[in-house]
Amino acid sequence: MTEPSLKPRKAAGSKATRRGEWILHLALAIAAAVMVAPFAWQLLTAFKTTGEASETPPTFWPAEPTADAFATFFDSVPVWSQFTVSVSALVLRVVGQLAVAALAGYAFARLRFPGRSILFGLFIAMLMVPSQLFLIGQFELIRDLELLDTIPALAIPGMFSAFGVFLMRQAFMSIPGAYEEAARLDGAGPLRTFWSVMLPMVRPTLGALAVLTSLYSWNDLLWPLIVSPRGDNRPLTVGLAGLQGQYGTDYPTLMAGALVASLPLIVIFLVLQRQFFNGIASSGLKG
Amino acid sequence: MTSESTAAARAAGPPARRRRRAGGLGPSPWWGYAMIAPAFIGLAALYLWPFLKTFTKSFMDTPAFGPGTWTGLDNYTELLGDGEFWQAFGNSAVYTAILLLGVPIAIVLAALVQQLSRGRAVYRVLYFLPVVTLPVAVSMVWRFIYNGDFGLLNWALSLVGIPGQYWVADATYAIYAIGVVGIWMSLGINLIILGAGLQSIPPELYEASSLDGAGRVRQFFRITLPLLSPSVFLVTVLTVISALQMFDLVFVMLRSVDNTALDDSKTIVYLFYEKAFVQFDQGYGAAIAIVLLGVIMIATALQFRLQRRWVFYD
Structure with a gap:
């Protein structure tokens, strides 16, 4: 009798912690995105033309990726x-x-x-x-x-x-x-x-x-x-x-x-x- | 041959060693002096002597060429009446206060990372990236993001209806804008120090309090924070010391041909650099550096006094 009642509870518990873990991951990933965003923006901008980099509103992906800036x-x-x-x-x-x-x-x-x-x-x-x-x-x-x-x-x-x-x-x-x-x-x-x-x-x-x-x-x-x-x-x-x-x-x-x-x-x-x-x-x- | 000589050494050894031990452990003291000699010579020539030199120069009038003349406390009295110095002092204080706001952020993030059963390393690496990136490079990226005409920040703010600003070209905002970058840059280091502190909290405490029905939030305030307080103290002390010495961000983010915001946003170390190495007024620069030392010592001593009220040692 005890066995079947134990099992579901165990499963429910781990599901709850798993859900908690996902919320944690979500919060930490948002923070990580903020931390990494400047690097991403730097990388994207490096492949844009000077004109494109100063457009408003800013473009996300380089329209015509170019390595001119590196040159x-x-x-x-x-x-x-x-x-x-x-x-x-x-x-x-x-x-x-x-x-x-x-x-x-x-x-x-x-x-x-x-x-x-x-x-x-x-x-x-x-x-x-x-x-x-x-x-x-x-x-x-x-x-x-x-x-x-x-x-x-x-x-x-x-x-x-x-x-x-x-x-x-x-x-x-x-x-x-x-x-x-x-x-x-x-x-x-x-x-x-x-x-x-x-x-x-x-x-x-x-x-x-x-x-x-x-x-x-x-x-x-x-x-x-x-x-x-x-x-x-x-x-x-x-x-x-x-x-x-x-x-x-x-x-x-x-x-x-x-x-x-x-x-x-x-x-x-x-x-x-x-x-x-x-x-x-x-x-x-x-x- | 070798075994013989070792045997001989052993036979002769004990009394000799006993004699040596009476005077000190192990080999002759000359070994000690010889081994610290390189470090000591370097320290004396590059740290002790320069320190004394800076100290004496702060009491001198030093022209760009030729010997200086003693002027007593003139540099210091001039400093006290110098609006530019007080402004730099204020800017450094504001910057330091902003960086202290980053400490609670680091505590919360460190506690969250600690809760994870997997993937901790990934977050630590991502949060740490700004620490290993050239401050000069970081400053450039942020200057672009802060750009008043086509920067990413103003665009993001426009989406929620907040008017954009010239963040680093307007003295009203410049030091705050730099402070945000400072928080972003130091978060990774703070997380590592706090993470090491969290690691040393015994997990049994959490288990016991769970059994008593305490929730996560209660555990954070009742267990995590008190037991983490020595690490928090360390982070706070180090943050204040390094924030008071900030130079790079001002140098790269604000210094450009036509940025008038720089004049009102200099920090103590930037002013020191400008006086001592651009205008070659080393005496005045030295006085600024000595005052900085005093400020750091007072700030640190103050924190050590205050720690008794909030740091928990078992």
Whole structure:
């Protein structure tokens, strides 16, 4: 007797939750549509003619899809060389950041030396200062080293971040001490312990730091504007920002440029989502 | 050979290690110094020294060329009487307030996403897209949408009978228009932080309260919100800090040849950039930056004080 009465109730319950789930999906999909709409509009506009893009009421699909806007963008901005600059600066910054932060993070987490807490406190204090405060001094240092308008100038300040050191320290601190002890008993020196035992264990954090650093590097605008006064070795962000002055209302060209310049990082994000999310969840830091 | 030397090392090991441990764990302190050296040199040269430089420059009159002269608090007194600065300060405050309105939106969306049994990842990715898109590119797209003559927004508003505006070319609306973009851009990050917070709420609590007959809405206010409050606090603090430093959106959305709205819509950091790197008045720019630091510190300290009233730690 109990069995038949149980079954329908169960089915009804799951149907109700299923309906609830559909309502949820609907609400979230509407929000997602709002979030994605600007990208869709950008994509559609990039394939329109300038005339069509400024029609009222706006047309939805491009009447005669054309790639002219992309051609104009590639003609007026040295896309490939700026792309190379952006990528080179990114690689330099990420590699430097990982090396510097991992070494210091390990030392702060695992080694003992006089003054450790004071030095670490100094790093943490720098975390709280807004980055604009450093710009004047950083600019003067880069200028005095005669590095203005070079790729290293774009990458150097971002290689050193208190944030990276802090993140790596937290990662190393969560590893049980037994591993190091074992390595030491096997006769491994500190450098060797660091490199072959400890570093592989913090790979997820290294990944998270790498993707966050890439994000900041690729998107940076203010610093590249400051250190490339002559305009040599400018990254894609600066090129794109300059496009606006030239093509103020030629929206298809602007949209095409925006699309091309954002695409590499969006692709990286889609491939490495987990690292992005882990990096942000573990650090809670915004750009 | 190796086994012999390890054996020898082992034989010699214990006393040596014990001796070392008495002075500190593991290898000599020099290893520690050597490993933090690259980070420390970078920090000192690129952060500590520039910070001190900015600090001292804020008390100096600095011509574009040649050495500066000490002027004491002149830059600061000039700043206090400078209408342009107060306007920028006000704009940054308004922008920050608008971005804080995005926090409840993020909480609700994060809670909704958490309810899903499948498909969470898809929504997280879609909501996160603006975060990984170039701010410059984002600004361009929104400038187009906001365009007063043929923008998508005015068209959409015309459908429901609301008159269109020149959203980014009219100083009345510009900072609000930018604020909406700011919310749109930061939602993804906030969702990730809040999602991590939601993950740590034990599901038993919901099960127990369901048995007691509590509905979803009641659960949200009685369980989710209190237990999520530490994450909400983190999001709020980070939102305020980053909103007060906003630069890109103003630079790309408002700066054009004939946009007079820019003059009345500058933020603190935009004003700093203009003074220090366009007009090369570094002393005055430095004073603006130091004031910004003060504002951020006060805002953050204030939030830490207020958190006792609403953040729930178990």
